[in-house]
Amino acid sequence: GDAMTAVDEAVEKVINLRIFEDAAGKMNLNVKQVNGSILSVSQFTLSWDGKKGHRPSFDKSMPPQEAKLMYYTFNKKLEEHELKVEK
Secondary structure, three states: OOOHHHHHHHHHHHHHOOOEEOOOOOEEEOOOOOOOEEEOOOOHHHHOOOOOOOOOOOOOOOOHHHHHHHHHHHHHHHHHOOOEEEO
C-alpha cells in the first residue's frame, strides 16, 4: 500500500537523521554533515509479520516490479541530494 510519497518522506528522514557524533560526542550530525555515504539495501522481508507458523509469508509485499521502481527511485533521490549511494 505504499505510494511514491513514502519515498520522498523516507529520503528526507534518512538524509536528516542526526546519528553521527559532533565534536562534543553527541549524536548531532547527519550524513551530509560528515560527508558520508549511504548503503541502500532492499528489505522486502519487513512486510512479514511473523505472528504464526514457522515459514514466512510475503503476501503483503509489494509486487516485485513496483518494489524495484520504488527502490530505484529512493536511491536516485538520495543521489540528487549529492550523496554517494552504494547498492
